[in-house]
Amino acid sequence: MNQAIIIGSIGLWRKFLKDTLEEEGINTICFVDTVESGMSYSGVPIITPEELPRYTKGFNGLVLVTFPVNNSRRQVFLDKVLGYFEKPVHVLSFKEVYKKYKNTLLKARNVGDFWLRENYDKNRALSVIDLLSDEKSKHIVESWIKFRETLDIDYLVEPEEPQYLPDDLELQRFIPNEYSFLDVGAFVGDTYLFIKKKLAEYGKKLVLYTGIEADQKNFSELVKTVQNAKNEDEKDILLNIACFSQNTFLEFSETGTTLSSVSSFGQKNNESHKIKVFANALDTTFKGFRFDIVKVDVEGSDIECLSGMKEVLVNSRAIVMACLYHRPEDVYEIPEFFEDLFDDYSFFVRAHGTFYIDTVLYAIPKP
Structure with a gap:
């Protein structure tokens, strides 16, 4: 079996797995992915499932599933x-893939991909556990630390859905019937659509949506999304800027994907290009504004962004949802920041993606 087809994976992780297979004499002939189809990495095409018949005729290799199959x-x-596939094939499950080809994880750690970078303060990470308000949150952070130390796939926690409104936290109880939503790192409006629809099930009405998105391509899609979905009496503020601790200009890679500020290994025809965008401290932009929900997901600048919106956060006394997975320091810097900033808040952590991707800290004001 000297051929492989990889289902899923993204960016650097796609590269790491492909390179690990090559070291063992296995050639990857294609990646199957509905999100980045039409791209390629190092001559290996990224295809949709419908394109598979071109690659599966006579195929007798490995099929690698790079995600847990944990929902319908x-x-x-x-x-x-x-x-x-024309005939039964040898399929490796998510855990089998990363147990058998553990070098994939070693490569990720060696280059410091996302939160696997080694230069973090383990003692500070451990101390965060005492700030958390339930046993599930503590278990997630403890398991995160153990996985970092061992790269043992068994320390991964099961991702849970839905992201940003996890069922067990019942966030709807803390949100007024008419609410405002500040969405920092709005992407193309996916979170806007989800939160608006989900909260409507509880009789909640969005009256002000504020979306911040630095990537121009994503921002254009965000505008279309909001224009098509907004209610007649719903107000919106959409800004094509970055968010930072001060007003300045930042350079980042524009890709028009969820990986706007990090290098991507799957580019259409040519590499992503660097652009400069205006970065704003949101305390200057939204002085006097109050929001009921604040979401921050800005690809590694999360703590800088939060530092530039202290007044907004304190004055709003909002539910704050901040991503913890972009840098290893995030797991302690962001909870420590909130602990210093807020009075009478509870803190919860939930993991919504594989390998602790989409791990979110939920800061909830106490009644």
Whole structure:
């Protein structure tokens, strides 16, 4: 079995797995992905499931599944992909892939991808556990630390859905019937659509949506999303700026994907190009504003962004959702920041993605 087809994976992790397979004499012939289809990495095409028949005729290699199949949506996708193979094939599950090809994880750690970078303060990470308000949150952070230390796949926690409104936290209880939402790192409006729809089920009405997105391509899609979905009496503020601790200009890679500020290994035809964008301390932009929900997901500048909006956060006394997975320091710097900033808040951590991607800190004001 000297050929492989990889289902899923993204960016650097795609590269690491492909390179690990090559070291063992296994050639990756394609990646299957609905998000980045039409791209390629190092001559290996990224295709949709419908394109698989071009690659599966006579195929007798490995099929590597790079995500846990933990919900019906993923199971349907996997079944669809496997349905395109002419005969039964050797399929490695998510855990089997990363146990058998553990060098993939070592490569990720060696280059410091996302939160796997080694130069972090373990003692500060451990101390954060005492700030958290439930046993699930403490278990997630403890497991995160153990996985960093060992790269043992068994320390991964099961991702849970839905992101930003996890069922067990019942955030709707803390949100007024008419609410405002500050969405920092709004991407193309996916969180806007989800939160608006989900809270409507509880009789909640969005009256002001404020979306901040630095990537021009994503911002254009965000504008379309809001224009198509907003209610007649719903107000919106959409800004094509970055968020930082001070007013300045920042340079980042524009890709029009969720990886706007990090290097991507799957580019269409040419590499992403560097652009300069205006970065704003949101305390200067939204002086006097109050929000009921604040979400921050800005690809590694999260603590800088939060530092530039202290007044907004304190004055709003909002539910704050901040991503913890972009840098290893985030897991302690952001909870420490909130602990110093807020009075009478509870802090919860939930992991919504594989490998602790989409791990979010929920800061909730106490009644």
